[in-house]
Amino acid sequence: MGRLTGGDPSLLRRINSAVVLQALRAATASAPPDAASASLTDLTLATGLSRPTVEGVVDGLIDSGLAAEVPAEEGGVRRQGRPARRFRFRAEAGHLLGIEIGAHRVAALLSDLDGRALGSTVREVSEKAPADERLERVRAAVAELLRHAGVERHSLRAVGVGSPGIVEADGTVHLCTALPGWTGLPLGERLRRSFRCPVLVENDANTAAVAEHWKGAAVGSDDVVFVLAGLSPGAGSLIGGRLHRGYGGAAGEIGALHLLGREASPEQVLSTTGEPLNPLDEAQVVRVFALARDGDARARAAVDRFIRRLVHDTAALVLALDPEVVVVGGWATDLDGMLDPLRDELARYCLRPPQVAQSLLGEAAVTTGALRLALDHVEAELFAVDSTVTARRARR
Amino acid sequence: MGRLTGGDPSLLRRINSAVVLQALRAATASAPPDAASASLTDLTLATGLSRPTVEGVVDGLIDSGLAAEVPAEEGGVRRQGRPARRFRFRAEAGHLLGIEIGAHRVAALLSDLDGRALGSTVREVSEKAPADERLERVRAAVAELLRHAGVERHSLRAVGVGSPGIVEADGTVHLCTALPGWTGLPLGERLRRSFRCPVLVENDANTAAVAEHWKGAAVGSDDVVFVLAGLSPGAGSLIGGRLHRGYGGAAGEIGALHLLGREASPEQVLSTTGEPLNPLDEAQVVRVFALARDGDARARAAVDRFIRRLVHDTAALVLALDPEVVVVGGWATDLDGMLDPLRDELARYCLRPPQVAQSLLGEAAVTTGALRLALDHVEAELFAVDSTVTARRARR
Numbered sequence: 001m002g003r004l005t006g007g008d009p010s011l012l013r014r015i016n017s018a019v020v021l022q023a024l025r026a027a028t029a030s031a032p033p034d035a036a037s038a039s040l041t042d043l044t045l046a047t048g049l050s051r052p053t054v055e056g057v058v059d060g061l062i063d064s065g066l067a068a069e070v071p072a073e074e075g076g077v078r079r080q081g082r083p084a085r086r087f088r089f090r091a092e093a094g095h096l097l098g099i100e101i102g103a104h105r106v107a108a109l110l111s112d113l114d115g116r117a118l119g120s121t122v123r124e125v126s127e128k129a130p131a132d133e134r135l136e137r138v139r140a141a142v143a144e145l146l147r148h149a150g151v152e153r154h155s156l157r158a159v160g161v162g163s164p165g166i167v168e169a170d171g172t173v174h175l176c177t178a179l180p181g182w183t184g185l186p187l188g189e190r191l192r193r194s195f196r197c198p199v200l201v202e203n204d205a206n207t208a209a210v211a212e213h214w215k216g217a218a219v220g221s222d223d224v225v226f227v228l229a230g231l232s233p234g235a236g237s238l239i240g241g242r243l244h245r246g247y248g249g250a251a252g253e254i255g256a257l258h259l260l261g262r263e264a265s266p267e268q269v270l271s272t273t274g275e276p277l278n279p280l281d282e283a284q285v286v287r288v289f290a291l292a293r294d295g296d297a298r299a300r301a302a303v304d305r306f307i308r309r310l311v312h313d314t315a316a317l318v319l320a321l322d323p324e325v326v327v328v329g330g331w332a333t334d335l336d337g338m339l340d341p342l343r344d345e346l347a348r349y350c351l352r353p354p355q356v357a358q359s360l361l362g363e364a365a366v367t368t369g370a371l372r373l374a375l376d377h378v379e380a381e382l383f384a385v386d387s388t389v390t391a392r393r394a395r396r
Numbered sequence: 397m398g399r400l401t402g403g404d405p406s407l408l409r410r411i412n413s414a415v416v417l418q419a420l421r422a423a424t425a426s427a428p429p430d431a432a433s434a435s436l437t438d439l440t441l442a443t444g445l446s447r448p449t450v451e452g453v454v455d456g457l458i459d460s461g462l463a464a465e466v467p468a469e470e471g472g473v474r475r476q477g478r479p480a481r482r483f484r485f486r487a488e489a490g491h492l493l494g495i496e497i498g499a500h501r502v503a504a505l506l507s508d509l510d511g512r513a514l515g516s517t518v519r520e521v522s523e524k525a526p527a528d529e530r531l532e533r534v535r536a537a538v539a540e541l542l543r544h545a546g547v548e549r550h551s552l553r554a555v556g557v558g559s560p561g562i563v564e565a566d567g568t569v570h571l572c573t574a575l576p577g578w579t580g581l582p583l584g585e586r587l588r589r590s591f592r593c594p595v596l597v598e599n600d601a602n603t604a605a606v607a608e609h610w611k612g613a614a615v616g617s618d619d620v621v622f623v624l625a626g627l628s629p630g631a632g633s634l635i636g637g638r639l640h641r642g643y644g645g646a647a648g649e650i651g652a653l654h655l656l657g658r659e660a661s662p663e664q665v666l667s668t669t670g671e672p673l674n675p676l677d678e679a680q681v682v683r684v685f686a687l688a689r690d691g692d693a694r695a696r697a698a699v700d701r702f703i704r705r706l707v708h709d710t711a712a713l714v715l716a717l718d719p720e721v722v723v724v725g726g727w728a729t730d731l732d733g734m735l736d737p738l739r740d741e742l743a744r745y746c747l748r749p750p751q752v753a754q755s756l757l758g759e760a761a762v763t764t765g766a767l768r769l770a771l772d773h774v775e776a777e778l779f780a781v782d783s784t785v786t787a788r789r790a791r792r
Contacts, residue, residue: 166747175747223643235716239640246718247619248748254715319650320631320716322642351562351571352644 013057019047020057022383024067025089029114037070037086058087065093066382091116094157096378097145098371099138099191100204101163103127103178106138108145109367113157113382115375119149120367131181139194158377159199160370162207163187164234166250171201174249200373204228205252206243207369208329208359209236214372216365217327217357225252225323225354226365227314229330229338235317244321254313307338311345318350329359409453415443416453418779420463421485425510433466433482454483461489462778487512490553492774493541494767495534495587496600497559499523499574502534504541505763509553509778511771515545516763527577535590554773555595556766558603559583560630562646567597570645574628596769600624601648602639603765604725604755605632610768612761613723613753621648621719621750622761623710625726625734631713640717650709703734707741714746725755 023046027038038046043054061067070086091114100107107122123141125134146153165176171188188201202210209218209226218224222241228234235252237244244251291299318326326346328338339356346353361368419442423434434442439450457463466482487510494505503518519537521530542549561572567584584597598606605614605622614620618637624630631648633640640647687695714722722742724734735752742749757764 237716239635244635244717246748247720247750248718250715250746250748251718252716253718253747316712317716319646320633320648320713321640322644322647322649324643350646351649352642352646354643 016047016049016053017057017060018383019049020054021061021066021089023047024058024061024087025091025114025383028088037088039084039086041084043087062087066090089113094378095151095155096371096374097142097156097159097195098207098367098369098374099142099159099161100207100366100370101134101138101161101179101187102204102366103164106134106141107363107367108138108141109364109371110145110149110151111371111375113375113378115371118151119145120364121145121148122363128180131179131185134179135190138191142194154196156195156197158197158374159191159195160207160373160375160377161187161191161199161201162204162366162370163201164204166248166253167201167203168249171199173201198374198377200370200377202243202370202373203234203236203245203249203252204366205234206236206245207373208361208365209238209327209369210243210372211361211365211369212327212329212359213238213241215368216360218325221324221355223322223324224327225314225317225321225325226327226329226359227310227317229310229328233310233313233330235314237317237321237323239321252317254317307341310338311342314342315345315349318346318354322352323354325355325357327357327359329362329365409456412443412445412449413453413456414779415445416450417457417462417485419443420454420457420483421487421510421779424484433484435480435482437480439483458483462486485509490774491547491551492767492770493538493552493555493591494603494763494765494770495538495555495557496603496762496766497530497534497557497575497583498600498762499560502530502537503759503763504534504537505760505767506541506545506547507767507771509771509774511767514547515541516760517541517544518759524576527575527581530575531586534587538590550592552591552593553777554593554770555587555591556603556769556771556773557583557587557595557597558600558762558766559597560600562644562649563597563599564645567595569597594770594773596766596773598639598766598769599630599632599641599645599648600762601630602632602641603769604757604761605634605723605765606639606768607757607761607765608723608725608755609634609637611764612756614721617720617751619718619720620723621710621713621717621721622723622725622755623650623706623713625706625724629706629709629726631710633713633717633719635717648713650713703737706734707738710738711741711745714742714750718748719750721751721753723753723755725758725761 020043023043024038027042027046028036040051040054040058043058044051047054058067062069066089067087068090070088091112094113095118096111096113096115098109104127105122105124107120109120110118112118121141121144123137125137129137163173163176163182164178165182166174167187168174171186171191173182173185173187176182188199191199191201205226205228208228209224212218212226213221213224218226218238222238224238226236228236233254235254237252246252288299288302292303314326314328326342328342339358343353343356346356359365416439419439420434423438423442424432436447436450436454439454440447443450454463458465462485463483464486466484487508490509491514492507492509492511494507496503500523501518501520503516505516506514508514517537517540519533521533525533559569559572559578560574561578562570563583564570567582567587569578569581569583572578584595587595587597601622601624604624605620608614608622609617609620614622614634618634620634622632624632629650631650633648642648684695684698688699710722710724722738724738735754739749739752742752755761
């Protein structure tokens with residue numbers, strides 16, 4: 001960091017505080033919670049700030065609960081004379097939630113400020129449940145999760161939410177065909193009543209893409225397409241490591257790709273009777289797949305049609321975006337024979353075929369990604385020196 | 397800009413120089429070249445630098461040819477006593493080229509350092525011409541253009557090039573099916589032999605997207621898909637105002653979208669005889685379109701099939717990317733009835749349909765975008781204080 005002069009003192013304090021907190025967290029993140037700590041000398045070296053400045057900041061962080069002094073007997077090497085004071089980041093000073101709202105279930109994941117999972121919960125919900133009932137199910141799941149983990153609600157610093165549909169920046173659902181009463185729902189506003197912290201709502205396939213990039217099949221790759229395979233498929237993508245939402249939040253809403261220039265909907269494609277399936281009746285779909293595995297010829301043909309269609313949709317996404325990795329998640333991942341035909345198709349049609357991987361996070365993908373969004377928010381608040389400086393420069 | 401301390405003096409000089417040059421150009425850009433100028437007082441106010449610093453920088457800029465002192469009689473208000481010295485940015489101090497290399501033609505566009513066009517030229521070339529012949533045609537076009545404009549070759553500061561195919565960062569063509577001998581060609585390296593300045597090679601649809609954003613149908617919109625319609629369609633996209641190249645430079649290579657899940661290639665689709673057309677034989681295509689306009693039923697059916705296919709391809713891109721605006725260019729734009737079916741299809745299948753516009757730049761789109769890339773490069777070099785500062789901070 002270049003030193004900055006001429007700013008207002010409170011801003012300078014905020015920047016110094018963020019720099020020290022970042023250094024403290026980095027010093028303690030890689031080791032087990034109780035083992036690692038940093039001395040004032042460590043922090044002075046890591047930040048380039050003066051020792052009195054660091055000491056003042058650390059005392060402020062202790063007052064606010066974000067740092068703790070590690071008692072000398074735990075703190076490692078003891079030298080002659082008075083032992084050096086040592087400090088650690090208090091990841092337990094706040095908590096984060098990642099919430100999934102789906103057609104058949106709601107789920108929640110709880111973590112500390114380091115993103116370490118402390119517990120999770122899942123509740124079933126009817127695909128026909130109205131919005132109020134679905135939201136009530138979310139609240140009940142969260143209450144149970146907090147209670148089991150012994151975490152107070154006011155300790156939550158941010159909540160991320162993954163939902164089907166096109167979600168606007170303020171958390172309103174612009175359009176959603178998968179959940180009853182969801183289109184037009186001010187989902188962010190409704191959930192904010194239950195929490196006193198920021199609530200960030202994002203499309204579910206987008207959160208899953210973020211999750212696979214964070215700790216799943218796309219770790220180390222910044223250009224990722226995640227396909228949430230199912231009867232009504234969706235997709236999320238990262239470009240240069242950042243979520244690509246599109247101009248109106250509708251990027252990757254590939255449900256309609258199924259239909260482009262074709263006659264049959266996926267519900268018809270997967271039908272063995274000529275009558276279309278109910279797109280939300282997953283039990284019926286599971287039966288078709290089970291029949292196919294048992295060798296039923298009509299079911300096998302239906303599943304083949306379905307896989308071929310999904311493969312085409314994914315290939316279209318790949319041609320448009322040219323990702324490094326395609327991750328396939330959702331229930332269709334369980335199908336034998338989804339990934340190999342996809343690889344073949346991509347090799348055939350794409351000028352530069354990407355890697356194809358199966359989701360590593362499976363059913364945890366949406367909650368994990370929602371949690372990551374909450375963590376991003378808190379990190380930007382607590383640690384983001386650069387954005388503070390940039391904002392300051394932009395204002396001048 | 398926050399002032400920076402502790403840097404090395406030559407870096408500080410560079411930053412100051414960029415800041416003053418930027419202010420000088422801004423002061424003179426909005427007015428006709430000979431009318432506008434800035435005094436030392438203007439530049440001191442605009443930059444926040446001290447008067448002696450500004451004066452030193454301006455003298456350096458005059459030495460390097462990037463600024464000129466405006467003689468007092470031209471320079472506006474005359475006060476009592478010695479008139480204030482006034483200065484202007486010398487846009488004529490350097491020049492830029494935008495080059496298009498296509499299947500049937502090569503073209504070039506010349507500008508000054510403000511991006512003001514000074515001339516252009518087009519030469520036909522056979523779609524069967526080998527790479528050496530095509531490159532020779534490019535060199536001849538450029539030589540003619542420079543001669544006509546009276547611009548010396550060594551005055552070129554950067555050259556942008558738009559070419560079909562997947563282009564790597566160093567300007568090597570990774571894959572190109574449209575031009576003979578083009579796959580694997582070190583295009584950037586070959587062209588650099590003709591110029592002593594940087595040569596930037598980019599996919600042609602990408603450069604066209606940049607052009608429409610700069611001064612065409614997508615001005616004011618940062619999320620743009622440009623479709624270069626033709627027998628072998630391509631697309632370029634801007635996301636947040638920046639070109640989206642994809643992980644391997646293959647984003648928008650939608651030629652294969654035509655084929656996904658379908659039986660017929662576009663050459664078959666457009667055929668009136670059952671025999672596929674030659675994808676590069678545009679004269680044959682033009683005949684089919686002329687027949688269709690004259691009411692020939694088989695030609696009309698072929699054109700309808702072709703438009704429907706192109707509309708589907710574009711819709712797939714829109715579903716993947718969710719742009720604010722889709723700009724359609726290339727020869728298929730001339731077809732009556734391309735844009736309306738596209739709007740209908742997008743309204744039908746996209747959850748949030750984008751605006752649809754026809755290219756405003758037409759045949760000039762690729763050279764204009766290539767020129768803009770060259771201009772971006774020079775601006776980053778001459779004016780980019782932020783990137784200089786960022787680079788410096790990254791090194792620390």
